[in-house]
Amino acid sequence: MKNLLYAIQQNKRLQAIIVGLYIVVTFFSLYLAQKSVVAFLLLLSSLLLLYFTTFSNRVKWLIGGVVMVVLLPLAASQGEAYQSYMEVATLVGIYIAMALGLNIVVGMAGLLDLGFVAFFALGAYTYGIFATGQANNFMPFGHYPLSGESFWVFIFIGCFVAALFGILLGVPVLRVKGDYLAIVTLGFGEIIRIIFNNLDKPVNITNGAMGLASVQPPRLFGIDFMYPNQFYYIVLVILVTVIFAVRRLEFSKIGRAWKAVRENEIAAQAMGIHLVKTKLMAFAVGASFSGMMGVVFAAKQTFVDPTSFTLLESITILVMVILGGMGSVPGVILGAALVTILNLQVLTELTNWLNQLSLNGVINVPDALSPAKMQRFIFGVILILFALYRPQGLLPAKNPVFDEKDLKDADKLINAGVQKEATQHVHLDS
Amino acid sequence: MINEVLHTLPQVLIDGLTLGAVYAIVALGYTMVYGILELINFAHGEIFMTGAFVGTAILLTFAGFGWLASMPALVALVLVLVVTSVVTGLLGMGIERVAYRPLRNAPKLITLITAIGVSFLLQDIVRFIAELKNGNYILTGPSLFSGQIGIKVSSISSIFNDASVKSSFFIVLIVAVIMMVTLDFFVNKTKWGMAMRAVAQDRETAALMSVNVNKVIALTFFIGSALGGATGVLFAIQYGTIDPYIGFILGLKAFTAAVLGGIGNIRGAMFGGILIGIMEMFAAANLPVISHGVLGAEYKDVFAFAILIIVLIFKPEGLFGKVSVEKV
Structure with missing residues (x-):
């Protein structure tokens, strides 16, 4: 087995054949068997397979892009389940972006944020209020709802509002001990929900527990984005941008500063890293991803109410990060996809199946045991087991490995006065 | 406006004191563990919540057998308190x-992440058991002390309205005071208490002085959780209805109380708890009056949280804590 894996690892042509075959087979199985959720998931997991190949990054992105942009929608589009598949894929994308945001806060900077969904709520309400008639109640000028074209601007506004609140919350808390952050953010998440729930008087801003209904769909060149298959592409574009940004941030100066703060605050400080500034930066960047996705979420659901933003949501996102691997971008993407699919597909399918069994009188499962209600249990178990036995997660984070010889050669070149740029001292070991 | 506030003041003080006593004892558990493990x-x-459920379950069983009517309420209370605190104490030790x-x-x-995991796990296990046994996870226990006592405060000064007190108020207050005084005595005057303080101060050195650190930490968890569980019972008796999610927001407020009093400081936590309880009740009763109906009573949770932020900004070491300097 080991030899076989090794042989495959050495042979790029073999890898290409395996990945190609896999994609073709799963593509056709989904194309032909529309109702098979398994085929859909298998096609999605071709990306995971792709991750483990030794192709160059560009080739991986290219193949992944083809699968996501063309093959997946095409294969799913043949039956009635099309929109529900796209719905799942869209939500997976939204959660991946949020988990990547939380990954910056928890994974890279080592700050435990338990109220992350608050920023999501801020983004969602920012768009929700102005894209419904709600804003007429308190805005002295302008005419609401704003048209769907404003959606594209609101993506950035949501980003900004969430980052602003992240900084406002971070300033008092990050000055003191890191442990308090967990409990303060926990409180913040609840408080934001309570405030949104009660902000219908004296001025009706959020419409309270009733929520905001019929949010304007995004519009571009006269086309309204109303269906999940259209949102899928919006989310895909944003997601690629987010992944790109996270990758660049991770290996930038600020990214290294985050990791230094995570490992040892005092040592980092001694190295000249401004603690509060670095932490605030992590907090704001993480929050902004969440706020951005909140805007998309509001537009996609066309309905915003406080019950979507409970503590359970925050913990769900935390579970994604812990499951995938703190600080590891591919890991978090995997974790977010797994948890979202577990939540949306597996648990509901299982519940339906058990209900069917109970109806047929095969076994009698009490209502209390229904898997859809067991989220807290499952998440609790995942958190404990991973913290105890595999704190690095499914796909552990990798730091760049410096090749000593390359560095020395580069030194020699520079010493010899050769102006030629020394290429790539750093190999990303991925 | 002031008159209105003063009218309700006696009732607010009584309710606040009850709630504050609950916060104070739960805060003790946070502060003891934080003092020793910085966790x-x-x-x-959730242990508090489990205690409430265990206590109610025992009372319901008693009522089911018809024993509850035949024994004095005080005996039943003591029995339930003892059993519950042993159960939750062992639970706390097990979690540790x-x-x-x-x-x-x-x-x-x-470690923080595991703690979150444990908390979620407990919530769901309790929900699961309650729902399985009862069909609904919201439980209402039998009322042990339901007598109402009117206090004629208006005879002192006509500004005040009369207040009414459930007789369980006295039970909650007396039991809480007994627990707090005993704990204070235990920590400050006994050998085990001294070991606890030694471990909190410096774990390695305490171990060198032949203190069994593991045992002391387990004991801390036992005591903290036993107190938390017993408070859960008191809560269930005083407020009647419980559900598996009461522990979360209450824990948050109790933690605020612990921070307010200076985390790691046992007397501070008691004081902070009472203070938070009274302030919260005051906010709940008077926020609509003071703000002319702009802010509803729902904002009382926001109020407790605002206190936490304000304490962290202006006095992060709390009212009675000492400033700690991190050494390398």
């Missing part, structure tokens, strides 16, 4: 043994 034990609010001890040298972030 925010998120599961503590399984989830926290293997991670004692791990980064603090990891």
Whole structure:
């Protein structure tokens, strides 16, 4: 087995054949068997397979892009389940972006944020209020709802509002001990929900527990984005941008500063890293991803109410990060996809199946045991087991490995006065 | 406006004192564990909740057998308190043994994450059992002390309205005071208490002085959780209805109380708890009056949280804590 894996690892042509075959087979199985959720998931997991190949990054992105942009929608589009598949894929994308945001806060900077969904709520309400008639109640000028074209601007506004609140919350808390952050953010998440729930008087801003209904769909060149298959592409574009940004941030100066703060605050400080500034930066960047996705979420659901933003949501996102691997971008993407699919597909399918069994009188499962209600249990178990036995997660984070010889050669070149740029001292070991 | 506030003041004080006593004892659990391990034990609010459920379950069983009517209410109360505190105490010890001890040298972030996990697990297990046995996870226990006593405050001064007190108020207050005084005595005057303080001060040195650190930490968890569980019973008796999610927001407020009093400081936590309880009740009763109906009573939770932020900004060491300097 080991030899076989090794042989495959050495042979790029073999890898290409395996990945190609896999994609073709799963593509056709989904194309032909529309109702098979398994085929859909298998096609999605071709990306995971792709991750483990030794192709160059560009080739991986290219193949992944083809699968996501063309093959997946095409294969799913043949039956009635099309929109529900796209719905799942869209939500997976939204959660991946949020988990990547939380990954910056928890994974890279080592700050435990338990109220992350608050920023999501801020983004969602920012768009929700102005894209419904709600804003007429308190805005002295302008005419609401704003048209769907404003959606594209609101993506950035949501980003900004969430980052602003992240900084406002971070300033008092990050000055003191890191442990308090967990409990303060926990409180913040609840408080934001309570405030949104009660902000219908004296001025009706959020419409309270009733929520905001019929949010304007995004519009571009006269086309309204109303269906999940259209949102899928919006989310895909944003997601690629987010992944790109996270990758660049991770290996930038600020990214290294985050990791230094995570490992040892005092040592980092001694190295000249401004603690509060670095932490605030992590907090704001993480929050902004969440706020951005909140805007998309509001537009996609066309309905915003406080019950979507409970503590359970925050913990769900935390579970994604812990499951995938703190600080590891591919890991978090995997974790977010797994948890979202577990939540949306597996648990509901299982519940339906058990209900069917109970109806047929095969076994009698009490209502209390229904898997859809067991989220807290499952998440609790995942958190404990991973913290105890595999704190690095499914796909552990990798730091760049410096090749000593390359560095020395580069030194020699520079010493010899050769102006030629020394290429790539750093190999990303991925 | 002032008149209105003063009218309700006696009732607010009584309700606040009851709630404050509950916060104070739960805060003790947070502060003891934090003092010794520097860990925010998120599961503590859930232990409180478990205690409430265990206590109610015992009372319901008694009522089912018809024993409750035949024994004096006080005896039933003492029995339930003792059994519940032993159960939750052991639960707390078990959690420490399984989830926290293997991670004692791990980064603090990891331990916090396990704590969150334990808290979620407990919530769902309790929900699960309650729903399985009862069909509904919201439980209402039998009322032990339901007598109402009117206090004629208006005879002192006509500004005040009369207040009414459930007789369970006295029970809650007396039991809480007994627990707090006993704990204070235990920590400050006994040998085990001294060991606890030694471990809190410096774990390594305490170990060198032949203090069994593991045992002391287990004992701390036992005492904290037993107190938390017993408070859960008091809560269930005073307020009647419980559900598996009461522990979370209450734990948050109790933690605020612990921070307010200076985390790691036992007397501070008691004081902070009472203070938070009274302030919260005051806010609940008077926020609509003071703000002319702009802010509803729902904002009382926001109020407790605002206190936490304000304390962290202006006096992060709390009212009675001492400033700690981190040494390398």
